[in-house]
Amino acid sequence: MADTTDAVFKIFIQADIQRVWRELTKTGEAQGAVFNAWLHTRGGLVPGAAMQMQTGTGKHVLVVGEVVACEPPHRFVHTHRFTQHDDPVCQVSYELKPVGSGVEVTLRVIGLPEGTPTAKSMRSGGTMILNSLKAIVETGRPSFGTRLMYWMFDHMEFMLPARTRSEHWPLDK
Template identity: 80%
Template sequence: MAEQTPDAVFRILIKADIQRVWHELTKTDAAQGAVFNAWLHTRGGLVPGAAMQMRTGTGKHVLVVGEVVEFNPPHRFVHTHRFTQHDDPVCQVAYELKQVGASVEVTLRVIGMPPGTATAKSMQGGGTMILNNLKSIAETGRPSLGIRLMYLMFDWLEFVLPAKTQSRHWPL
């Protein structure tokens, strides 16, 4: 059996309605500002077994591929996760939302990361950023200025993404 790192668990309290937070994490009609401004695409909707991708705004590159494992609005969304630029094994990402008074507790859990991989390193560093961005968007309507500038740079530098991430290599 392959060795795995312990689950990476990130948690934050957001002063917003649970439906607003849920929509931000599952929308397919706009960029997901909390998740690196990527666009969530699926075939057949967000239902268990459906293929999904996170793409750049132009749609020319696929950043993440996966499959919906669980979809229980507005409390739990689980999907498999594989970065297209790495040849690492698949892991799972679980978002769990719980109403706590006037706030929503959001837990982001990354399950089954193989140790020492680029995916594990990216997920360990990205979890806090995703939740902080989600909090900012849900509470103020947009990510911080620094994040917006970073996303602008992502757009400008899309051409440097590896050729293996091009959408033609990842049909949905």
């Protein structure tokens, strides 16, 4: 079994907790804070429900998991596995805490499999997710650099590995 660690990322967002919660848990539209992926679930955000993060076209599944906890508007936890890697599953936890006129958001990656592509991606991705979340909630859109990256993602989707195609990852499994 691979060694695991936890990674913790924090940020303060000047906004109402409900607005931050909605941005992290919305379905039916792109999650600008989470690489512009679309959250899909089987049965809603309830413990035990299967979930996926898909590309906007729905042709590829980037992440699969299961909802572990959903306690609006304070805590959302799910398992996490990138479909392009054979790495072990880890957990992602978002904790929202009102502080003054804003919200402290803590993103924890629990059981991060050390020395894997998942660990490398999650360590760099955690900061970007929270910075994008802050920008979207406070200004209405992610930074120019992030928007440019998302444009590239949309136009380069054809380069994703075949193993990430949606037909390989049915949501009802």
